[in-house]
Amino acid sequence: MRTTKIITVLNAVTAASTASGKIYVGDSTRLSLHVRRAAHTSGTSTFSVKIGMESPGTVTPVMTAYNMLIDNVTNTNAQTLTRVSSKVLSGDGDAFLFFDEAFKFNWIEITGAVATDGNASVFLLIEQE
Numbered sequence: 001m002r003t004t005k006i007i008t009v010l011n012a013v014t015a016a017s018t019a020s021g022k023i024y025v026g027d028s029t030r031l032s033l034h035v036r037r038a039a040h041t042s043g044t045s046t047f048s049v050k051i052g053m054e055s056p057g058t059v060t061p062v063m064t065a066y067n068m069l070i071d072n073v074t075n076t077n078a079q080t081l082t083r084v085s086s087k088v089l090s091g092d093g094d095a096f097l098f099f100d101e102a103f104k105f106n107w108i109e110i111t112g113a114v115a116t117d118g119n120a121s122v123f124l125l126i127e128q129e
């Protein structure tokens with residue numbers, strides 16, 4: 001039976017850069033991110049991801065930038081999926097980012113960086129069987 005968990009990774013952070021802790025996701029079948037910028041007057045919020053491959057018991061997994069986030073943008077049938085290394089929101093709003101199911105990893109760390117004002121939130125959706 002499939003279950004979906006939603007984890008609030010960052011909750012209305014206002015710092016120039018805030019990284020989540022390292023989250024074990026090795027037993028997931030599908031991952032996606034819901035990112036949000038709020039209280040905007042000017043500036044941006046930038047969201048990026050690092051991943052790690054170490055086993056579940058690892059205390060400090062080595063993390064590497066993940067540059068294959070699938071952006072939820074409009075494509076024609078002739079285009080391939082749009083992959084990005086980060087997502088920038090320049091006004092109040094939400095966006096979704098997806099992970100390629102063919103590429104598995106065990107750890108994830110998400111960073112939200114706020115420039116000028118506003119706040120950033122990230123919600124991790126984990127599907128498991």
